[in-house]
Amino acid sequence: MIKVENIHKSFGDEDILKGISTVFEKGKTNLIIGQSGSGKSVFLKCLLGLFKAEKGFIYFEDEAIQNMDEDQQRDLREDTGMLFQGGALFDSMTVEENVMFPLRMFTKQKKSEMKARVNEVLSRVQLEGANKKYPSEISGGMQKRVSIARAIVNKPKYLFCDEPNSGLDPKTATVIDNLIQEITHENNITTIVVTHDMNSVMEIGENIVFLKSGKLVWQGNNEEIFKTDNEDVTDFVYSSDLFKKIRDVQLKENS
């Protein structure tokens, strides 16, 4: 569980996050959504500790990250997996070396044990046999799956995903979404996904936080989001023609 209390972050004179408070629950896929420029990525980077919030607290379980010393923060990061927008795989390493990387850095396992664990997670993301390939030799969807494998190989307690579907076709995007949700449930971890993809919202939005201009304006799940009267949310949700048509059909059926 991650609890956020009154987080503020600014760059120069510009306030990006203006007092966000919320709870991201364990065992659920928590989504942060909102338009471009709403502060989603900055919020995620604050949660990850890449940006320091000027005000407020972020609690991992019961411990505020602001009160942790450097060693505690490093330990926390070892418990964190991250799926970057572009995958962020190390170009000079093979798929196997990429996935093995966190194990080599943070565990004292033997190479055979590490290889067994790598094969296990690669099989979980359906990438058996890709061990010796380099990131440049595999597709964007496969790169995302390798990135997921790398994020979960060290059994993290927290999984962060930044726009996991960007640049993917709808079918592959759904596969990635489902994979993230399944892994969250299987391992009972706290997962936070930053996205503006409405398909992801529908598929895996068990807890959705909607940001606008650095403020949290709505929170709910993927059923509630289609029923809310909050104008900011409805503007966002029905900005695509497809969702507008679906809503019109539903309204006709109801009337």
Added chain:
Amino acid sequence: MRYLRDIGSYFLMIKRIFSSFTKGSVLKELVFKEIEDLIISSLGIVVFISFFVGGVIAIQTALNVNNPIIPKSLIGFATRQSIVLEFAPTFMSIIMAGKVGSLITSSIGSMRVTEQIDALEVMGINSLNYLVFPKIVALSLYPLVIGISMFMGIFGGWVAGVYGGFSSSTDFIAGLQDDFQVFHLVYAFIKTFVFAFILATVPSWQGYYMKGGALEVGKASTNSFVWTSVLIILANYIITQLLLS
């Protein structure tokens, strides 16, 4: 003001490189990889350039001293002094700023652009120690490269002098031994160590703190060459003033 900020960020980077060390076994592998990329892969070009520049120095000296009063051994003497004092340590380092410096800046810059550095930081790894420290260790072998450059430069001078008919082998070798001061070698290798540190850290700094995309990686590589060369020339002047004057 911008320059002050840049200088500050460079020294803060140096401080961070030497903190929160990466796991020893991983670091060892990284150092060997950097030795391969930065040292071994540079040997070919170093040998090639040094040999021919040494030859050119010998020929030019010979062509400018055809006065019978001046001994032929001057060709060997001038070749040795030029190669040992300036060409091998300083000008070879500027050439290496182009080869090694660009490689370092573009590889770290690409990692910045593609979020690989963020990935390291999120995992709790000190990315500066992971990326730059092995380069500093690998480039501590740089004096070996400069030693090879000195040898090949003098050898090139001997080949050009003797086989070009400008000097006898005996005269050339007598010139090499004439007024030889070990301190000149010490001075050259002290310079080389300083240049090695500049070669490892300045291009890393340019790559690590770059912002933008692929185009900016190219710009950062160019800046890296300019900054590294300028600092090598400045350091060369200061060290020479301190040690030889």
